[in-house]
Amino acid sequence: MGIEDLRASIHRGDFKGPTAGLAPGLIQANLIILPKQYAYDFLLFCVRNPKTCPILEVLNDGSYLTKLLAHKSDLRFSLPKYRVYQKDGSFSEHSDIKDFWRDDFVSFLLGCSFTFEDALMKSGIGMRHLEERHNIPMYTTNIKARSAGIFKAQTVVTMRPIPSSLVPKTYSITAKYPLMHGAPIHVGSPLKIGIASLDSPDFGSPSSIKDGELPVFWACGVSALNACLNAKLDFFITHSPGHMFISELVEGSLNEF
């Protein structure tokens, strides 16, 4: 399926799967949509945690059309799966959010590590969640993000098993993607960052780890979801973890000048 067919399929609500491995090389992004009353604190939370919540685009109040990451992509339809959260932390999943839209919403798009997976694979570093055809495993750690107003969170990480001999190469490749969480924040010891079992991710599905491989962890934008849950917002919308916004840009093309 070509990229335009994929976009159309997502927009129609036909494609509802995770987006890792799709649209190689294009920037993928987390989406958080909040009522304006929470927007300052949330923007500051992202600014104070640039590796965990790297800001790619913030839309004007009430707008659902992207400007930077894609030309007028309609965020009410352009992700494969959304979660709509209520104040008690319960959520429902939807393939579009047209019926929920409000004029006081502010939409935030944050960098996603799926963006650098193509570069890793082109360097001979396999992605287990793609080989095993499941959503990437994500874990809530004991690493505290910096707080901002009502928002506080333990950092969420993605995990990719990497042969130990390829860890340095993995580090240097992903470090070149600072807006996509950049280099890993931990290698090797899940317990040290508060992960009791790699078999039970908080989001996504577990990846098998083979002999000679180490679990490698990257900061993940789903940390923002946890921050919103902790803040007990009246209402917010996010992508379903792993089901990202696919931009029209390649990394490095987001320059101001």
Added chain:
Amino acid sequence: MGIEDLRASIHRGDFKGPTAGLAPGLIQANLIILPKQYAYDFLLFCVRNPKTCPILEVLNDGSYLTKLLAHKSDLRFSLPKYRVYQKDGSFSEHSDIKDFWRDDFVSFLLGCSFTFEDALMKSGIGMRHLEERHNIPMYTTNIKARSAGIFKAQTVVTMRPIPSSLVPKTYSITAKYPLMHGAPIHVGSPLKIGIASLDSPDFGSPSSIKDGELPVFWACGVSALNACLNAKLDFFITHSPGHMFISELVEGSLNEF
């Protein structure tokens, strides 16, 4: 004068000069203080213009004590010269802002290109404004910053004359300081970016340009001052251009993890 003596002298109000060339290697920062009602739009303005207004630290509402850039530095005293602006765009200059402080103020510290001057000089690239002992020349250009809410501005630049043979080296050194405006945004043709005469800077004093040198331009945090003036804020405070906050950190030590 050692750095601690310099800090004490600034705090007492004795040292009131520009800070270029002082505290070699330490991060220097622009300061903007706004009433909270303007803080979301301003924060978004900075986020949308990361090269011009790179955010180093945003203090909690009402706080004047830094956390990241220095341990509890009191922003009411820790800059050599402040400008206090009224709604009509008029301003008065002060060596401290104790008498103006309000609990609804939010303080923003943005990266400053003075930070990388020591690295340039150590590579044999001279700084004319230091040699000539005057404040760096700054110019308002025709390069539009991205707008956010009430904030819009033409980008302000600093100018340093550089021998043409050293321009590539200058580029590669300053590119390593992305939070301090990074690489130049223009070289050689002031008219192309809307500067009619290098002899008449909008802020600071002109630098002489010698045979074989090119004028090299970097984005400057004073763009934020112009954005505040354009927005006709009721009230705001900023550093006097060139009279920066001197942090306790070296560039590269601002990491989240």
